[in-house]
Amino acid sequence: MLCVPVWLGFIWTSPNTLIGLLAGLLTFQRPSVRAGLLLFDRTPRGLTWLMLRADRVAVTIGFVIVSARPVEGQLLAHERHHVRQYCAWGPLFIPVYLLLAIPYGYRRHPMELAAQRAAGEISDQARVRTASRRSGRR
Ligand SMILES: [Zn+2]
Numbered sequence: 001m002l003c004v005p006v007w008l009g010f011i012w013t014s015p016n017t018l019i020g021l022l023a024g025l026l027t028f029q030r031p032s033v034r035a036g037l038l039l040f041d042r043t044p045r046g047l048t049w050l051m052l053r054a055d056r057v058a059v060t061i062g063f064v065i066v067s068a069r070p071v072e073g074q075l076l077a078h079e080r081h082h083v084r085q086y087c088a089w090g091p092l093f094i095p096v097y098l099l100l101a102i103p104y105g106y107r108r109h110p111m112e113l114a115a116q117r118a119a120g121e122i123s124d125q126a127r128v129r130t131a132s133r134r135s136g137r138r
Contacts, residue, residue: 006036009087013062016086016093020064023047027066035076037083041067062086077119085111 004012017038024031024040026047031038044052048068051059058067058075060082065071071079086093100109116122 004084004087006087009084009090010063012090013086013093015062015091017062017064019094020061020066023059023061023066024064031064034071035080036063037080038064039067039071041065041069041071044068060086074119074121078115078121081115081118082111085114 010017021038024038027040027042028046029040029042031040032042033039040048041058048066051057051066052068057069058065058071058079060066060079063083063086065079067075067079069075089096097109097111100111104110106112113122
């Protein structure tokens with residue numbers, strides 16, 4: 001992935017961070033700052049309560065993470081990778097993410113798979129095996 005200095009990525013993705021702040025406000029809770037990120041992850045309330053009903057735990061928008069459960073461990077690593085993606089794509093992240101979701105959906109979404117690999121949720125080997133099984137190859 002393109003390596004962007006954090007300060008430049010922070011500025012480049014600031015429109016997304018603003019959207020993230022608005023989403024965080026809809027959780028009706030006080031945010032915390034961890035690992036250079038603003039987190040709204042205290043308790044499912046408002047937007048995060050609705051996210052759980054839609055079977056979603058967390059969403060990253062710019063430098064803001066909105067989550068129905070505490071963001072730590074693998075979840076933090078996963079969401080931090082999305083922050084790096086936001087730094088690279090800036091205001092293009094959301095349109096590109098949505099466009100890629102049309103053909104790939106959520107489970108095969110390239111940006112999600114990259115975040116899962118970065119967090120150690122899946123390995124490259126597992127992904128190759130899954131793709132081979134899907135296409136009938138071994
Ligand atoms: Zn993700």
